[in-house]
Amino acid sequence: MSPMFVPGPVDVAPEVLAAQAKPMMPHRSKDFEEIFRRTAEKAQKLFFTQYRVFQGTSSGSGMQEAGVRNFVQEQVLSCVNGAFADRWYKCAIANGKQADKIEVAWGQAITPELLADALKQKTYEAVTIVHNETSTGVENPVKDLAKVVHELSPDTLILVDAVSSLGGTKIEMDAWGIDFLLTSSQKCLALPPGLSLAAASDRAMKKAETVSNRGWYFDLVLMEKHRLKDSTPMTPVMPLIYALDVQLDRILEEGLDNRFARHAAMAKRTQNWAIAHGMEPLAPEGYRSKTVSTIKNTKGLDIAALNKFLQTKGMRIANGYGDLKDKTYRIAHMGEITMSDVDALLAAMEEFMK
Numbered sequence: 121m122s123p124m125f126v127p128g129p130v131d132v133a134p135e136v137l138a139a140q141a142k143p144m145m146p147h148r149s150k151d152f153e154e155i156f157r158r159t160a161e162k163a164q165k166l167f168f169t170q171y172r173v174f175q176g177t178s179s180g181s182g183m184q185e186a187g188v189r190n191f192v193q194e195q196v197l198s199c200v201n202g203a204f205a206d207r208w209y210k211c212a213i214a215n216g217k218q219a220d221k222i223e224v225a226w227g228q229a230i231t232p233e234l235l236a237d238a239l240k241q242k243t244y245e246a247v248t249i250v251h252n253e254t255s256t257g258v259e260n261p262v263k264d265l266a267k268v269v270h271e272l273s274p275d276t277l278i279l280v281d282a283v284s285s286l287g288g289t290k291i292e293m294d295a296w297g298i299d300f301l302l303t304s305s306q307k308c309l310a311l312p313p314g315l316s317l318a319a320a321s322d323r324a325m326k327k328a329e330t331v332s333n334r335g336w337y338f339d340l341v342l343m344e345k346h347r348l349k350d351s352t353p354m355t356p357v358m359p360l361i362y363a364l365d366v367q368l369d370r371i372l373e374e375g376l377d378n379r380f381a382r383h384a385a386m387a388k389r390t391q392n393w394a395i396a397h398g399m400e401p402l403a404p405e406g407y408r409s410k411t412v413s414t415i416k417n418t419k420g421l422d423i424a425a426l427n428k429f430l431q432t433k434g435m436r437i438a439n440g441y442g443d444l445k446d447k448t449y450r451i452a453h454m455g456e457i458t459m460s461d462v463d464a465l466l467a468a469m470e471e472f473m474k
């Protein structure tokens with residue numbers, strides 16, 4: 121298998137891919153409910169939560185929509201410092217919410233001070249924050265941001281998108297006081313796309329009961345009713361649940377701390393390499409992602425040519441996102457990627473640069 125250093129869909133281990141080929145069964149059967157129950161239980165460890173984890177049939181964006189639909193009647197504040205954060209803001213508007221945003225330049229992090237200023241001006245039912253901005257390689261200080269919300273506006277719910285970091289970076293939902301934490305299957309969890317996971321706090325679920333117009337397919341109150349019976353209102357994406365079952369075993373076998381350390385070490389190696397070659401990460405020090413490094417292309421590398429060269433060695437990286445195309449490039453080091461894969465990539469990049 122040749123490693124793809126792209127921020128999703130990432131490489132999937134052969135045994136995890138194979139798990140999807142297990143025969144289907146009735147989803148309302150004891151056998152399937154047992155699998156559904158144990159995947160949810162194992163997922164709680166990954167989310168560092170005692171609360172429920174929903175297993176949804178959609179990519180992660182579906183849970184962004186569920187978040188604003190279920191936990192916000194009117195007023196939501198979006199913290200925007202990149203493409204995915206902006207999508208969540210647009211998602212709120214598209215769902216008829218009165219969304220405000222605080223915005224900083226792409227490549228910068230949302231600071232607690234900025235959030236505090238906004239919370240002092242208006243009361244919001246929820247704030248949306250992207251933990252790891254995949255477009256810029258910035259990790260927002262979610263723990264500190266959550267603290268500010270708890271201090272200044274304790275009733276405001278904290279909704280966090282951790283699509284490109286959960287499973288690669290430690291995010292302690294309960295300890296940090298996050299109310300809704302969502303991710304997708306095809307990034308750090310190293311599963312095929314099509315499954316979303318999202319944990320919701322009790323107070324968030326209580327709030328959802330009071331919100332009208334939650335919709336139907338993404339109504340978490342309805343989903344919760346079925347989840348309590350280890351089931352879903354609609355047909356779940358069974359092949360991905362089979363794969364999740366196997367992959368969560370593999371993740372827990374590696375050990376969460378080992379897994380987080382592996383991701384952090386690969387990020388450090390990649391970012392130090394870039395700096396040593398005269399190319400700075402876009403994110404300032406202290407806010408650099410552990411799962412995807414966005415590097416300023418100050419050496420003027422032809423990214424398309426670089427990728428062509430890398431593909432002769434069975435590897436590929438990602439170009440910059442949107443306006444950052446060719447101005448930056450992105451090396452994702454998540455999921456199944458190991459340090460020796462990173463070493464091989466950086467050696468190949470050196471060869472290309474010669």
Ligand SMILES: *Cc1c(COP(=O)(O)O)cnc(C)c1O
Nearest residue numbers: 179180181204252254283284304
């Ligand atoms: C990839 C990504 C998304 C979108 O996820 P889908 O699974 O494609 O819906 C949202 N947020 C972040 C931070 C992402 O990296």
